[in-house]
Amino acid sequence: MAKANYNKRAMILNLVLMLSLFLVISMAESRKANGARVLKVRKPRCSLECESVFGVASGDTCFGIAQLFSLTTEVFDSINPNLNCEALFVGQWLCVAGSPCQ
Numbered sequence: 156m157a158k159a160n161y162n163k164r165a166m167i168l169n170l171v172l173m174l175s176l177f178l179v180i181s182m183a184e185s186r187k188a189n190g191a192r193v194l195k196v197r198k199p200r201c202s203l204e205c206e207s208v209f210g211v212a213s214g215d216t217c218f219g220i221a222q223l224f225s226l227t228t229e230v231f232d233s234i235n236p237n238l239n240c241e242a243l244f245v246g247q248w249l250c251v252a253g254s255p256c257q
Contacts, residue, residue: 205234205250211243224251 233255
């Protein structure tokens, strides 16, 4: 008798869980259909084109590499966006000739 009672409770619990899952899914679908928001991803206005690269060696610095290739620090920074000159590592490739984004 106890086993049958346990099975009945388990079935009821499973039914409640399935109905809850169905309710959550249907609410999510209705939100998507009624008030869908579309995220627009902006394309970059220009693309960085690197014509020549240089592999960082031990002891290299951004300033030293810029001097080696006769680049101003502004040009070097513009053709290497998001470069952290404080964290250069051996084998890192840096752009030393190219067209920066304006």
